[in-house]
Amino acid sequence: MRSARTIAIIGLSSKRFRPSFGVAEYMQSSGYRIIPVNPFETEVLGEQAYPELDRVPGTVDIVDIFRRSEFVPEIVEAAIRIGARAIWMQEGVVHEEAAARARAAGLEVVMDRCILKEHRRLPVSSRS
Numbered sequence: 001m002r003s004a005r006t007i008a009i010i011g012l013s014s015k016r017f018r019p020s021f022g023v024a025e026y027m028q029s030s031g032y033r034i035i036p037v038n039p040f041e042t043e044v045l046g047e048q049a050y051p052e053l054d055r056v057p058g059t060v061d062i063v064d065i066f067r068r069s070e071f072v073p074e075i076v077e078a079a080i081r082i083g084a085r086a087i088w089m090q091e092g093v094v095h096e097e098a099a100a101r102a103r104a105a106g107l108e109v110v111m112d113r114c115i116l117k118e119h120r121r122l123p124v125s126s127r128s
Helices: 019-029 069-082 096-104 115-121
Strands: 006-010 033-037 062-065 086-089 108-110
Touching: 006 019, 019 033, 019 115, 062 069, 069 086, 069 096, 086 096, 096 108
Parallel strands: 006 033, 006 062, 062 086, 086 108
Antiparallel strands: none
16 A cells, blocks of 8 residues: 555445545545546546446556455456556455455455555555
């Protein structure tokens, strides 16, 4: 997380009450570039949204997943294709086989943890 700059958030919603919005807003305010990935959104937090991970231009450091666990394998495959460095599965999202596939492809994997909570645990000097 310390060297990451760009986070593609799968399932990011423009609805302020959704956990994905709060996490994205916090990470953006902490200096990360947020890329919304959601076929039902056109823009979130001032950033253009993309319907799928494969359509995101440029480099993605972390793919943060706010989708149910059964969708994780296809997201991992897309993350591998685009050359992402890490997969982050939010709280409640667990898929051991997809995690193993990601690790075998050289990606870092975090499962069932909130990126916002983990970022807050970092010493202030290490944040973004």
